[in-house]
Amino acid sequence: MTDSSAVPPPPAYGPIPVVPDAPVLFAARSIPQAVWRGVIGIALIAAGIGGQVAGAGFPSNAPVEMFINFAITATAVVAGIILLVFAVTAGTARSLPLTRGPVSPLAIAAVAVSVVAVLVCVVALPGQIIESGATGIRLRYSNLSGPAFGTGFLWATGIVMGAISVRSPALISKVLGFAAVVLGFAVIATNIWAAAIYSAGLTD
Numbered sequence: 001m002t003d004s005s006a007v008p009p010p011p012a013y014g015p016i017p018v019v020p021d022a023p024v025l026f027a028a029r030s031i032p033q034a035v036w037r038g039v040i041g042i043a044l045i046a047a048g049i050g051g052q053v054a055g056a057g058f059p060s061n062a063p064v065e066m067f068i069n070f071a072i073t074a075t076a077v078v079a080g081i082i083l084l085v086f087a088v089t090a091g092t093a094r095s096l097p098l099t100r101g102p103v104s105p106l107a108i109a110a111v112a113v114s115v116v117a118v119l120v121c122v123v124a125l126p127g128q129i130i131e132s133g134a135t136g137i138r139l140r141y142s143n144l145s146g147p148a149f150g151t152g153f154l155w156a157t158g159i160v161m162g163a164i165s166v167r168s169p170a171l172i173s174k175v176l177g178f179a180a181v182v183l184g185f186a187v188i189a190t191n192i193w194a195a196a197i198y199s200a201g202l203t204d
Contacts, residue, residue, distance in 0.1 A: 033167050037087035040163040040181055044080030047188045048073040054192045057199025065141050065198065068149050072191045079156040083163055090167075104173035107165035110180035114158030117151035117187045125190065139203040144194035148187050159184035 051073035058066055124147045132139045148155070162180030165173055197203050 033090040034087040036166050037083045037090060037163050040159065041080040041083030041087060043185070044076045044083065044159065044188075046080075047185065047192070048076035048080065051076065051188070051192050051195055054195035055199060057201075058195075062141075065145075068142060068145050069191065069195050072145065072148050072152060072188070075152040075156050076188055079160055082160055086160075086164060103170055103176065104165050104168040106161050107168060107170075107173040107176035107180070110158050110161035110165055111176045111183070112158075113154045114162065114180040114183035114187075117147070117155040117158065118183045120151050121147040121187055121190055139197075141194050141198035141203050144198075144203065145191045148191040148194075151187065155184040155187040 051069055055066070055069040055073075058069070125144065128139060128143055131137070158180040162177040162184070165177035165180075168174060168177070194203070
């Protein structure tokens with residue numbers, strides 16, 4: 001005889017569906033964050049070494065120029081070491097799948113400081129080159145490298161924050177992060193160029 005007072009078993013529920021916060025654009029296996037940060041960190045250190053190599057031909061009676069080049073290249077190396085530390089702490093963590101989520105404030109800040117550094121170069125360098133071509137007055141290394149020297153904190157911060165912000169799932173955040181990194185390296189390149197032509201005796 002069946003006991004009518006027995007409590008019926010609870011209904012079986014399936015797994016609760018997970019609704020993403022934003023449409024997923026790309027859900028393939030992503031590259032570990034450590035790789036992104038490590039590659040950019042190594043590139044920064046290589047850029048710093050490149051600046052020193054480019055300045056190997058500086059005359060011995062140019063201590064100011066040597067200091068400027070050292071300060072810029074040392075900033076790049078320190079920023080690279082910082083990113084390598086972040087790479088180690090990231091471990092095997094991976095960037096989240098791409099979505100149309102909100103932009104990361106870190107990515108906005110990264111591209112903003114990098115843009116400021118680039119704008120300083122854009123304002124300062126072309127005028128000097130045009131004036132030198134028009135007047136025949138030789139360019140000076142200290143003037144050509146001045147923008148990279150004066151904005152060292154900005155482009156270094158932009159590269160570091162840009163490399164870190166790539167972990168954001170929002171596509172626009174990744175784009176802004178990469179843009180900040182590229183713009184920062186563009187500023188470093190102006191010093192490597194200035195150091196190389198100064199070493200070659202083409203500027204004063």
